[in-house]
Amino acid sequence: MAARTLYDKLWDNHLVQQREDGTALLYIDRHLIHEVTSPQAFEGLALAGRAPWRLEANLAVPDHNVSTDPEERKGGYAVMKDVVSRIQLQTLDENCERFGIREIRLADRRQGIVHVIGPETGAVLPGMTVVCGDSHTSTHGAFGCLAHGIGTSEVEHVLATQCLVTRKMKNMLVRVDGRLGAGVSAKDLVLAVIGRIGTAGGTGYAMEFGGEAIRALSMEGRMTICNMAIEAGARAGLVGVDDTTIEYVRGREFAPRGELLERAIAAWRGLVSDADAAFDRVVELRAEDIEPQVSWGNSPEMVAPVSGQVPDPAAIGDAGKRAGVERALAYMGLTPGMRIGDIRVDRVFIGSCTNSRIEDLRAAAAVVRGRRKAGSVKQVLVVPGSGQVKAQAEAEGLDRVFAEAGFEWREPGCSMCLAMNADKLLPGEHCASTSNRNFEGRQGHGGRTHLVSPAMAAAAAVAGHFVDVRRLAN
């Protein structure tokens, strides 16, 4: 058999039917569901009189709209101030009950962001096809899964048929060799990749990350990278399976055990691209060249190293690009050529499906330990990705480190990543955010988002402006 990429293998393993025009029917092993993109799908199912094809393939959890305020959470839906959000959350509960779908409810200690709890519970396993009505489903590709976001009509389609009508993507390899320097994280790596290839650089591709620097990452780091593959245009990110993957999966709630696990592991070992597999595009970076990154504009490709500057539109030849940069600088309230280190921050958000896992919180805590939030910073939110992450962080005393620094320790949810709940920026406010999108208004009407790593966010919270976390450590 010809050499195949990891994506080729996952595709072949799930192909139900290939059609002549290039479209195909692909089998879906795991369907993750949240409250925002599912109500219309359940409604469509009910209107057509259809039942879910395979109940146990689904797992639902509320995350986008939930309050992260500890007081509000104690009272459950009954005390939720935002009635529109409450209705959407209750609709998820009702739909799951009506159709018999397993749901981790708001009050469950495992509740959290869908892309954090999927892997954490073992609901996501290597070699699976995983979909969810959320573009950051690419996260799960860290486990050697074919995982990507789908729209609500496709959510309905997967519920009804356990399949997706799709078309094979092309193969891209992002190869990062060398070692990341101290203070430089997976987030910086993926921002640097997006800065290099642009937000449409991966459109039409499944993006595999490989090389020495990727192998050296923990599962948390790999999830951060695959999470943001979509920000480079690639619906799916991928990392091949190795010991790190297998050790993470072992013992998880929904993972296989005993002899079945050993059989699975033997199969999972093959979930890597063949050595001589051909990729349609290869992008190479050296890990040593990557500095901590800070985004300055309204597209994740608008990013610069912390030692760098905001671009000067006058120096850009292409009229379309120049207009884009001018518009971004106007929206962001930045002057051409200003130093990244001179950008002051009003709020800091540490959380999201990109960076709310235990390793992220440890990295942030390591920076703030013994320090305090700058007086000019109005608020620092630390929002753990799940109940399990929260419990682990509390067991390690990280919550106290944050509290002593003047940071707020919250309940799990998507929170200020997309501000569907009360956690949002006010117009004009700059935010150092560990989330994934810096689009206009993403974190609140008129809000100004700067994407950074957890350590860089913590450093900005302490300094009141962006600062190279490697210098702060000294």
Place this chain on the structure above:
Amino acid sequence: MRAFTVHTGLVAPLDRANVDTDLIIPKQFLKSIRRSGFGPNLFDGLRYLDEGVPDADCSRRPLNPDFVLNQPRYQGASVLLARHNFGCGSSREHAPWALDDYGFRAVIAPGFADIFFNNCFQNGLLPIVLEEKIVDKLFADVAAHEGYALTIDLEGQEVRTPGGESFGFAIDAFRKHCLLNGLDDIGLTLQQTESIRAFEARQREQAPWLWVG
């Protein structure tokens, strides 16, 4: 799903690359549990001068006079002319729902984000990829001629200009068939029930660990 065959409509130009789904329909409107009613909030942040909140009466809100869709000459537009990487960002199908609810039947751009592109087909909204230089020309023609309309012929897979030019576009045969006939693809997939069951039986045997959790 509504069928799409041939459509002739006024063209509105949105001259901006990387239009993301947060711009198309901001997140506060995603709290709705319905599929309809998103049109008044399409491009909310660009279209109005105040902050949009769910269930507000948009007819009373201050319009941004500089935004292209607010200009009198583009009222009633049903074809959106856009730039590179249109629909990037989230998977929210509320984006095509909002475009459809506003009255758009087709979007023409040099490139679309993958998930948005797929979502359009589910809603009878036709995304058309044309070469950048053709899109550039269309932008110039729209600006030069008030009332500029294009005809989109899905069966013939071409876009026709008032001047008689035509530009072909590609589309998957399956997607085309569904759009032309307004077919629900769930029904079509369910015709493959035997193949799906056979796949499942094979997978249960070869990878039983996928069937325990």
